[in-house]
Amino acid sequence: MATTTTPKLTSRIAFILLATGSAVGLGNIWKFPYITGEYGGGAFVLVYLACIALIGVPVMMAEIMLGREGRQSPIHTMRHLAKSQGATNRWQIVGWMGVIAGFLILSFYSVIAGWAFAYIPEAVSGNLNGLDKTTSGALFSELTTSPWTLLFWHSLFMLLTATVVARGVRNGLEKLVRILMPALAGLLILLVGYAMASGKFMQGLDYLFNVNFQAVFYTCQAETCNFTPEPLLAALGHAFFTLSLGMGAIMIYGAYMPQQTSIASATLIIALADTVIALLAGMAIFPLVFANDLTPGAGPGLVFVTLPIAFGNMPGGQFFGSLFFILLLIAAWSSAISLVEPAVAWLTERWQWCRLRATLLVTGLAWVLGIGSVLSFNQWSGAEYQWFGKTFFDLKDYLASNILLPLGGLLIALFTAWSAQRRFSEQGLALTRGFALWWFLIRYLAPLGIALIFLHAIGLV
Ligand code: PFF
Numbered sequence: 001m002a003t004t005t006t007p008k009l010t011s012r013i014a015f016i017l018l019a020t021g022s023a024v025g026l027g028n029i030w031k032f033p034y035i036t037g038e039y040g041g042g043a044f045v046l047v048y049l050a051c052i053a054l055i056g057v058p059v060m061m062a063e064i065m066l067g068r069e070g071r072q073s074p075i076h077t078m079r080h081l082a083k084s085q086g087a088t089n090r091w092q093i094v095g096w097m098g099v100i101a102g103f104l105i106l107s108f109y110s111v112i113a114g115w116a117f118a119y120i121p122e123a124v125s126g127n128l129n130g131l132d133k134t135t136s137g138a139l140f141s142e143l144t145t146s147p148w149t150l151l152f153w154h155s156l157f158m159l160l161t162a163t164v165v166a167r168g169v170r171n172g173l174e175k176l177v178r179i180l181m182p183a184l185a186g187l188l189i190l191l192v193g194y195a196m197a198s199g200k201f202m203q204g205l206d207y208l209f210n211v212n213f214q215a216v217f218y219t220c221q222a223e224t225c226n227f228t229p230e231p232l233l234a235a236l237g238h239a240f241f242t243l244s245l246g247m248g249a250i251m252i253y254g255a256y257m258p259q260q261t262s263i264a265s266a267t268l269i270i271a272l273a274d275t276v277i278a279l280l281a282g283m284a285i286f287p288l289v290f291a292n293d294l295t296p297g298a299g300p301g302l303v304f305v306t307l308p309i310a311f312g313n314m315p316g317g318q319f320f321g322s323l324f325f326i327l328l329l330i331a332a333w334s335s336a337i338s339l340v341e342p343a344v345a346w347l348t349e350r351w352q353w354c355r356l357r358a359t360l361l362v363t364g365l366a367w368v369l370g371i372g373s374v375l376s377f378n379q380w381s382g383a384e385y386q387w388f389g390k391t392f393f394d395l396k397d398y399l400a401s402n403i404l405l406p407l408g409g410l411l412i413a414l415f416t417a418w419s420a421q422r423r424f425s426e427q428g429l430a431l432t433r434g435f436a437l438w439w440f441l442i443r444y445l446a447p448l449g450i451a452l453i454f455l456h457a458i459g460l461v
Pocket of ligand 1: 244
């Protein structure tokens with residue numbers, strides 16, 4: 001049975017660092033620019049930012065609070081809290097969905113992190129020097145068309161993740177994140193500076209921030225234009241993905257949070273850091289995309305083709321490029337760890353497994369599932385291996401990010417604001433001001449917003 005063995009983190013700053021380490025990762029630097037490019041820019045970015053502020057932030061506060069009140073793995077936390085609030089124990093489904101989402105995400109996350117890994121030796125050895133559009137594209141496709149190379153880096157990354165999780169995430173990971181975040185922000189600012197000098201900076205900014213709803217949300221044929229809800233769901237899903245919300249990752253970190261720490265201020269810091277890093281990445285990448293005559297909608301390879309061109313041509317690029325890919329790898333690593341933690345915590349609580357055994361099972365399964373992501377870029381890239389027009393890789397991303405995470409967020413909002421007592425949140429958050437606003441957002445706006453976007457996406461409204 002569940003036991004509350006969860007030791008607390010020693011400080012507020014350690015919690016903020018761990019949660020920021022989870023939030024900031026490939027989602028900010030790889031996924032945000034590439035999906036913004038696929039969905040056509042500014043209007044998508046605006047909806048994404050609105051989803052962060054109006055849905056992501058209140059749901060994050062609720063998720064951290066539930067974790068801190070339950071102090072167990074998400075499955076047991078939800079079961080325990082439901083019981084104490086006199087609600088059905090079916091709420092533990094939130095924890096189960098989170099475990100599944102964690103597997104799905106890790107199984108493609110690790111392959112992309114493998115790309116960052118593979119670019120480190122390329123950068124260190126000077127192979128990026130002098131790259132242009134064609135040679136950079138060739139280098140990238142040389143990597144992705146080789147299943148064995150991808151498998152190698154995917155395996156190495158999974159091993160790295162397993163090593164930390166097996167030892168326990170509270171053994172110094174936050175110290176690494178403390179150095180990582182300023183270094184990553186500094187390097188991105190340097191890249192933005194380089195992008196400014198590239199000549200197409202304003203075009204890049206315009207693409208990111210000039211809001212044209214018509215271009216993003218309507219597909220036009222001849223005279224008639226039809227509304228397409230897909231970018232809406234993608235923006236919502238990405239808000240959850242980038243903040244690590246809706247799957248218990250932030251909940252389990254909440255379980256390690258000291259009791260007196262302010263959840264609201266921690267949430268604002270994490271969400272702000274995450275958003276700033278994503279926007280910096282966008283501001284660095286899009287000007288370079290235009291300056292090098294690349295297409296914004298190039299897909300998952302966008303960042304990995306664009307940035308090496310910049311590093312290959314800037315002074316000190318060999319050093320900065322190596323540093324960048326190392327930092328990207330660490331950022332991915334500190335996120336991947338939180339994808340595994342909810343399932344590992346549950347296995348150790350429920351079956352009294354040691355952490356090593358639990359970690360090996362979870363990462364081992366995700367590794368196997370990851371082979372499908374590896375093959376999606378080569379052997380399985382053809383139409384015969386696509387479902388709903390998506391490769392196995394895309395399908396897992398879609399299922400986890402656009403369906404499971406927002407659904408998890410919806411259930412978290414519903415449990416907190418409709419099933420549990422209002423007093424539970426008043427005490428759990430201990431806000432000195434702003435409770436009424438948060439309550440409005442979590443009780444009405446967040447659930448309605450998520451539900452409406454879902455219904456839109458399946459064509460019901
Ligand atoms: N937030 C991470 C990123 O942006 O890269 C990805 C992620 C980590 C999603 C942990 C979900 C999660 F639970």
